[in-house]
Amino acid sequence: MLNQLTLKKDVKTFSISPENPTGEKGKGGMAQIGEGSASHAARELGRGWKVNPYIVLKAGTCATLADVTGEGAIKHIWITDSAKAGRQLILRIYFDGQASPAVYAPLSDFFANTDILDYRQLTSLAICCNPRRAMNCYFEMPYFKGFRVELENRGDTDASVFYQIDCEEKKLDPNALYFHAQFRRVNPLPYKQDYVILDNVKGCGQYVGTFLHWGVKSSGWWGEGEIKFFIDGDTEFPTICGTGTEDYFCGSYDFEIDQKYIEFCTPYAGLSKVGRTDECYASQRYFDMYRWHITDPIYFKNDLRVTIQALGWYKNHAYQPLQDDISSVAYWYSDNLSDEYPPMPTGHELDLV
Numbered sequence: 001m002l003n004q005l006t007l008k009k010d011v012k013t014f015s016i017s018p019e020n021p022t023g024e025k026g027k028g029g030m031a032q033i034g035e036g037s038a039s040h041a042a043r044e045l046g047r048g049w050k051v052n053p054y055i056v057l058k059a060g061t062c063a064t065l066a067d068v069t070g071e072g073a074i075k076h077i078w079i080t081d082s083a084k085a086g087r088q089l090i091l092r093i094y095f096d097g098q099a100s101p102a103v104y105a106p107l108s109d110f111f112a113n114t115d116i117l118d119y120r121q122l123t124s125l126a127i128c129c130n131p132r133r134a135m136n137c138y139f140e141m142p143y144f145k146g147f148r149v150e151l152e153n154r155g156d157t158d159a160s161v162f163y164q165i166d167c168e169e170k171k172l173d174p175n176a177l178y179f180h181a182q183f184r185r186v187n188p189l190p191y192k193q194d195y196v197i198l199d200n201v202k203g204c205g206q207y208v209g210t211f212l213h214w215g216v217k218s219s220g221w222w223g224e225g226e227i228k229f230f231i232d233g234d235t236e237f238p239t240i241c242g243t244g245t246e247d248y249f250c251g252s253y254d255f256e257i258d259q260k261y262i263e264f265c266t267p268y269a270g271l272s273k274v275g276r277t278d279e280c281y282a283s284q285r286y287f288d289m290y291r292w293h294i295t296d297p298i299y300f301k302n303d304l305r306v307t308i309q310a311l312g313w314y315k316n317h318a319y320q321p322l323q324d325d326i327s328s329v330a331y332w333y334s335d336n337l338s339d340e341y342p343p344m345p346t347g348h349e350l351d352l353v
Helices: 002-006
Strands: 012-014 055-057 062-070 072-081 091-093 101-106 127-130 134-139 141-143 146-153 160-169 178-188 195-202 205-216 227-232 269-274 287-291 298-300 302-308 312-313 320-321 325-334
Touching: 012 062, 055 062, 062 160, 091 141, 091 178, 101 312, 141 178, 146 160, 178 195, 178 298, 195 287, 195 325, 205 302, 227 298, 298 302
Parallel strands: 101 178
Antiparallel strands: 012 160, 055 160, 062 146, 072 134, 072 141, 072 160, 091 101, 091 146, 127 134, 178 325, 195 302, 205 287, 205 298, 205 325, 227 302, 269 287, 312 320
16 A cells, blocks of 8 residues: 555545534634634634534434535544443444445444443554544445435433544546445344344445454353355355354464463454453453454355354353354445345443443
């Protein structure tokens, strides 16, 4: 990518933020004292001095963070909030006038970080979570006619939301695909049932990433299950079948060294969070894992389904089907904006346990 910096390009850069909510040329930092969210702090300095760096998203309301017309691509999203709301902030992104969002996930899960109160550094090519709750996404998101970004606050506390959406206005390749991200959660997973990461995806495209949150409800190792990609008409058996959960996330042998889980953070895969335990209340183990298929996308021509098994061990060294709390975000590109997503869990159905 560094060699691309040396080339002339017919590209216009713009950015959406509370200081320039439309991204228009020469329109940033124009809020008057009394109009902006930080008017009190800027009262002695006046207009142009960080008067409106954030929005206040009231509990139970939804805000449009960006509504852009034209042709181009989102290049980077940075966002953070003050409410510590976790999964109660819901992100939606729409492309080219679609009725249902192509990106639909809790804000924290979309950024591969389920529990924003339990900070861990996540450093990867696609997504970074930096101190203290700075969430960043670098997946490019093309659009031919425009896009809209919404954030809903389902919590009972107002949230101060800081954000910047960096974009390029440019002519796209006609074969450019739309970005998608879909959230799912099953708690508990029914006995001897595979967890579905993605289903009912139609069109032509490529699968580019998985974020998985695993809440373990029993002692012992929990990650023997295999991930399966059912591609272009596969029925009972998949074309791609992995060898184990930790193997798919580019680890091995239980993520363990000397009887301890080892967190790791690499450009393409990582175990970004291992839930802490104490002697009383923090008694459950949970794990955040990410795997980006950036150099090895899973291509499909017509349809795609992705599942993973939940397997541990019985004491007789036989596989044990588990009934854990599993949630995920699947990331993919396709030429179809009509896929039907499952309904988002509501209220406390989203809460971490």
